[in-house]
Amino acid sequence: MISPVKIWRRQKEIRKLIGKKGRVVAWTKIFTPGSDFKKYAPYPVVLVELENKEKIYGQLVDHEKEDLKTGSQVISILRKVRASSSDGVIAYGVKFKPL
């Protein structure tokens, strides 16, 4: 179970990162994930440079194959990010979808 305190602290940061536009600067697609991400695999992860130059990571969702490339314009959205246990606090976080 992920610590609920960690999730709570993290969520304050997540809030500031939602709804931001950016550009993909690097990407990969994960085929062999760790335990918390098994149900989402395979999934693409992108590194996005936001308009304010800040860089953040996130999975890319609701996309077509051609959206997964360097230079794609994306926007950050709120989604569940990891599924650690059925009795733990739910971790919501940042993912991206193509603009």
Place this chain on the structure above:
Amino acid sequence: MNYITGYYTTKFGEIWEKSLFDLVKEAITGVLKQTNLTNKQIDAVFFGNMLAGVLENNLHSPSKISEILKVNIPIFRAEAACASGGAAFNLAKNYLDANRNKNVLVIGAEKMTDYSPEEAITGLSAAASGEEQEAGLTFSGLYAMIANYYLEKYSYSEKNLAYVSVKNHFHGSLNDKAQFRRKITVEDVLKSAYVAYPLKVLDSSPISDGASAVIMTNNPDWVKKQKYKAAVLASEVATDTISLKERKNIDEILATKIAANNAFKNAKIDRTDINVAEVHDCFSIAEILAMEDLGFWKKGEGGENIIEQPTMFGNGGNLIVNTSGGLKAAGHPVGATGIKQIGEIFLQLTGQAEKRQVKNVKYGLAHNVGGSGGTAVVTILGI
């Protein structure tokens, strides 16, 4: 001057019958036997290990080693993800610089196969930042991002990376302690399944168990009596941000560059003087980057240079890289790797590398990296 006078490594691989400290015990016993030292003649021990706390709730290794060695000397553990071994060695070297006429035992060990691949992968991602873990970026995912970026930037394809694994598997076939002894082809690499695009199973070092140990000393009388000895000309550690995204450039490991520059400066030799090197090929891309960041190749040319295999044993090149089989073929029990690398250079410099012995070696370099480049250790040995 500090000298390495002995080296022992267990086999690397899936060593079901041995626990972490069984492996540690084997390596300690082995290296003491090699150098005809008794436990009483060791003044301090430095231990490199990354995952025992995470995977098996197994900490306080100093005390566990005290029990194995039956001594009451100072024992320290170092952790820097995959550079734990190198970090332990660096601390040991600094200990010798500060204390005269001492013998130190440096040992790196890891036990990974008691756990499912997902548990091991999750454990390894402790080497990444919280945000990287939250995004589901596994360790392979981070290097895959680097690889994808590099291949795109310099217009290479996955094929360019495959040559690294082919070379290292060939070397592994010459090393009876290696996990993988089978040669592979470029086609084999390209056909293997994706782990994280563009890296495939055969681009990636395995999950392994193993322990490696060296004896290092600054006792001149003792050194004189030794059959095999190699001088430690430099040992440098440099660090960088934990998060890949915070680094200046994604296609280089700055910590490697800094550690290498400092090491060459202290050793007072040039890149061209190095005859053998063990570089950190946790993934094929990592070896390409290492050759560039260590200063052997120009940035961006690694993908092209590797095709002709100039660093492969038997090809007549001036610099042979990863004769042990690298992390890819020898295996990568995380904490042990840094010591194995130094040990392999020691074997090369003292003519003990058997089937993979490179001729006319005078200087060697070992390069150990932690995580996606958060720590780098560069060690230069010479005879």
Place this chain on the structure above:
Amino acid sequence: MVGIVSYGFYIPKYRIKTEEITNVWGKNYEDVKKSLLITEKAVAGVDEDSLTMAFESASSALSNIKIDKSKIKAVLFGSETHPYAVNPASTILAEFLGIEKNYLAYDTEFACKAATGAVISAQALIKSGYTDYALVTGSDKGMGKTHDTLEYTAASGSVSLLLGKDDLILEIMDLESFSSDTPDFWRREGIRYPSHGGRFSGKPSYFYHIESSAKSLFKKTGLKPADFAFGVFHMPNGKFPIQVAGSLGFTHSQIQDSLVVNYLGNSYSASALMGLMPVLEKAKTGDLIFLCSYGSGAGSDSFVLKVTKNLNKRRKEFKTIVDKKKYINYPAYLKAMEMI
């Protein structure tokens, strides 16, 4: 006068066709289509839940108006697929929206009318002077057992309404609620999928409560179906709303636009509200809209809404958004619903 100041909706990208499901179970597609009048339904992704969808619809509702968020002192979250059995989603939603912290939050449950019930409470909180604005969300990632009728109908979606007393786009002219103990559809604690009483969910349940609630409101207000430009009813399938509208005296053209169930399925607490979305895309100033929800267990909330001229400046596109979709197959559907 209290009413709706702005609105937002969210429909996930994915759709599964009724035909895809009938193929798996060897049913006759034409028969199923004819009986349910649903050709496809919206499916939320594996990483979406009622909260993430509520965030999307609520962000949309707050996006095209400038208000001081500290004036939103009520946040009500209606769902039957809450992220937690115990822990409010309303506070998670409010926090992500930047609404803090002097506000009342609570989650409501009344099957498919969890949100409209909250609208009734919310407008009362505004009328009493407790708050200037209230945010009400209806959001569900509807679950249905495999090989059950609900598999064709249970869908995902969210609608958010910002209620207030100034600058309204829709005035709540009057409202009524009708409730009874009628167990037509339920889910026990710890049980994953809802169960239903088959045909019992028809006449004694859906029809009885909607008709009673509607007639009660008509009597109260002196209005009749012909006075309305549009009628919007809860849509458990494509047939029921047509039948109940007809029996109350609405024409088919009055309810036609609202029948999102045909191509989106039944998004439970968001269902009736979602039916309002295409209506608001075309409603004109002065139009009266009759909105009537139904929640199993059972009850029905009915509202008389009047369109003001402000709708023109806050109208949202619906049809084009709905068409931004991607079809998935049955295994992908099971994965998205975490059934495998």
